[in-house]
Amino acid sequence: xxxxxxxxxxxxxxxxxxxxxxxxxxxxxxxxxxxxxxxxxxxxxxxxxxxxxxxxxxxxxxxxxxxxxxxxxxxxxxxxxxxxxxxxxxxxxxxxxxxxxxxxxxxxxxxxxxxxxxxxxxxxxxxxxxxxxxxxxxxxxxxxxxxxxxxxxxxxxxxxxxxxxxxxxxxxxxxxxxxxxxxxxxxxxxxxxxxxxxxxxxxxxxxxxxxxxxxxxxxxxxxxxxxxxxxxxxxxxxxxxxxxxxxxxxxxxxxxxxxxxxxxxxxxxxxxxxxxxxxxxxxxxxxxxxxxxxxxxxxxxxxxxxxxxxxxxxxxxxxxxxxxxxxxxxxxxxxxxxxxxxxxxxxxxxxxxxxxxxxxxxxxxxxxxxxxxxxxxxxxxxxxxxxxxxxxxxxxxxxxxxxxxxxxxxxxxxxxxxxxxxxxxxxxxxxxxxxxxxxxxxxxxxxxxxxxxxxxxxxxxxxxxxxxxxxxxxxxxx
Ligand code: BES
Ligand code: MN
Ligand code: MN
Numbered sequence: 001x002x003x004x005x006x007x008x009x010x011x012x013x014x015x016x017x018x019x020x021x022x023x024x025x026x027x028x029x030x031x032x033x034x035x036x037x038x039x040x041x042x043x044x045x046x047x048x049x050x051x052x053x054x055x056x057x058x059x060x061x062x063x064x065x066x067x068x069x070x071x072x073x074x075x076x077x078x079x080x081x082x083x084x085x086x087x088x089x090x091x092x093x094x095x096x097x098x099x100x101x102x103x104x105x106x107x108x109x110x111x112x113x114x115x116x117x118x119x120x121x122x123x124x125x126x127x128x129x130x131x132x133x134x135x136x137x138x139x140x141x142x143x144x145x146x147x148x149x150x151x152x153x154x155x156x157x158x159x160x161x162x163x164x165x166x167x168x169x170x171x172x173x174x175x176x177x178x179x180x181x182x183x184x185x186x187x188x189x190x191x192x193x194x195x196x197x198x199x200x201x202x203x204x205x206x207x208x209x210x211x212x213x214x215x216x217x218x219x220x221x222x223x224x225x226x227x228x229x230x231x232x233x234x235x236x237x238x239x240x241x242x243x244x245x246x247x248x249x250x251x252x253x254x255x256x257x258x259x260x261x262x263x264x265x266x267x268x269x270x271x272x273x274x275x276x277x278x279x280x281x282x283x284x285x286x287x288x289x290x291x292x293x294x295x296x297x298x299x300x301x302x303x304x305x306x307x308x309x310x311x312x313x314x315x316x317x318x319x320x321x322x323x324x325x326x327x328x329x330x331x332x333x334x335x336x337x338x339x340x341x342x343x344x345x346x347x348x349x350x351x352x353x354x355x356x357x358x359x360x361x362x363x364x365x366x367x368x369x370x371x372x373x374x375x376x377x378x379x380x381x382x383x384x385x386x387x388x389x390x391x392x393x394x395x396x397x398x399x400x401x402x403x404x405x406x407x408x409x410x411x412x413x414x415x416x417x418x419x420x421x422x423x424x425x426x427x428x429x430x431x432x433x434x435x436x437x438x439x440x441x442x443x444x445x446x447x448x449x450x451x452x453x454x455x456x457x458x459x460x461x462x463x464x465x466x467x468x469x470x471x472x473x474x475x476x477x478x
Contacts, residue, residue: 003472005153007408010145010464017148017464018117018128018457020050021141024097025115025130029137031073031098032173040169043097044074047140047167054147055157056080058165061185063177072177073098073169077185080147083160087478089193089397090162092434094424095140096171096199099132100449107451118454123205124445127454135448138455139198139440139463140167146467159471164192168424171199174219174384175423182431190432194397195425196470198463200418200440203284208405208462209414210398211438213315216350216388217421218360219323222367222380223343224250230328231338243342244327246372251344253370254320258306261320261348263366269353271390273308273316284414286311294445315417319349345383349419356385387426390417391435400477401437404469409462439466 010017029043030036044060051058058078064071076097082090102112110116115130132138150159157163166189170177182189200211226241233242256262288310292301304313313319327342329335348359364380371377391398393415405413418438425436441463447453 002150002154002159003469006146006149006159006468006471007465009149009153010461010468013145013149014461017141017145018460020145021138021460022115022128022130024137024141025128025132026113028102028113029098029132029169030101031169031171033101034071037073040073040098043137044076044167044169047076047097047144048078050144051076051078051147051165054144054151056147056163056165061181063170063181070177075169075181076165076167078165079188080157080161080163082162083156086160086162086475088161088474089477090164090191091474092189092192092195092428093143093163093165093167094195094197094436095143095167096136096169097140097167098169098172099135099137100172102131102451104451109452112451112453117457124454125205125456125458127456128460129452129454131453133453134442134446134455135453136171136199138460139442142441142460142463143198143467145464146471149464149468150471159475161471161474164188171422171424175427176384178424179427182427186432189428189434192434194395195428195434195436196401197422197425197436197438198440198467199422200420200438201442201444201446202440202459203286203414203416205443206411207414208409208411208441208466209416210402210405211416211418211440212393212398213352213390213417214388214422214425214438215318215419216354216356216426217347217384217386217423218350218356218363219345219347219383219385220360220363220380221343221345221383223341223378224372224375225341225378226375227338227340230340233336233338236338240338241372241374242338243372243375244339246375247325247327247342247344250367250370250372251322251325251346254346259304260306261318263320263362265362266318266359269355269358270318271316271352273312277316278312280415281311281315284311284416291444314419316351318351318354320346321349322346349421350388352388352390354388356387360385384423386421386423387430388421389425389429389436391437395435395437396477397435398437400473401439401470404473405439405466407469407472408465439463439470441466
């Protein structure tokens, strides 16, 4: 049987698959930083060549518009031909080859772009450590190796299942050019029936899961201005507004005592959490005290919106967070200063049905209505928005992915949600009506976006096997 052949190929090529994954990790594709542009392009070419070797027709599509001064990273875009007899769905595989900046460098135990395999220690298994080891090069590599396995053993790209692949290089910097790309390739993308993404986590070690929803995001930045110059705090303190004081006081009003966001209408479109869902999530047996312990907190670290558990807050409730706040003097020593201005970055995670544009507008209005006396806001910058999505649990595709995962893991497959955001999913739902299956293999302690990012070999192997088995399910679906 072909699926067994492809699975056996993965087993016998384990080391070369890991070597290829590490080769890709050596190319520092920090998409957000222009200094890495040549390497980011190399990482895209590497991915294109890998897919070509597996029988895909694939090219790089430019997103930059130099005449307009727009930067952009190329999209790895292509497809696999359908087997003549195939009658199942066409899949759009999405992933990203860009990675987060590796800073702060001094906190890495080994250089971020020199991947190393580290032996198991404690509950952490054998793993590859590098920037992008998991997010998302490691997870995309599981798909790439699964495609290679089918090509090598069946002679056909993706075993004859028609795929469209879209692997972008701007996910970590807000996918700014993606909407235009999707518009420009609407016809090709509209041929697809469902989206497959490997960029999320499992429920835990040995607990594979399908994610049926991710949150949306609104990210803003703004400055509060007062005097037209920095002032001596002895001469001026207490006589005129201090924008840092005023900014802190104003932003503190964003939450009430119960940690509910106070912006009028903020919760209007939030889909209520059903008792059924609550019960299902409870059955997953998530140990929240242990989750807190893993990040150095005691049980009193369970802080957030009243009336919901930690998991419920992550999966079903919107949040507001200050990501950074600055102004005045932050160098060594003391400087007695009343700054002329102070700034902040504030973001919101949104849940199903909340409209990012509406939330952004109501936040801007809230700021205007809370302008401290004698101060003014500068234009609120919008660093990109993303729509949250939730997939119906009875979706045939989702059930097919679940069966695939069950076949290779021999355990119950949990249905979970994620607090993170993957903006492309909302974009494809909105523009083309496509649902997304998130079949991810990360662990919460993979340190994505942090120093010493890792991906465990057992997660990598399970993910590659699951993608191989998913092809079989698709072949049987027609
Ligand atoms: N892979 C993550 C999303 C993610 C994180 C899913 C944790 C599940 C668990 C993705 O690469 C990411 O970092 N997304 C950003 C989106 C932003 C840059 C628009 C996020 O969630 O902050
Ligand atoms: Mn990612
Ligand atoms: Mn990320």
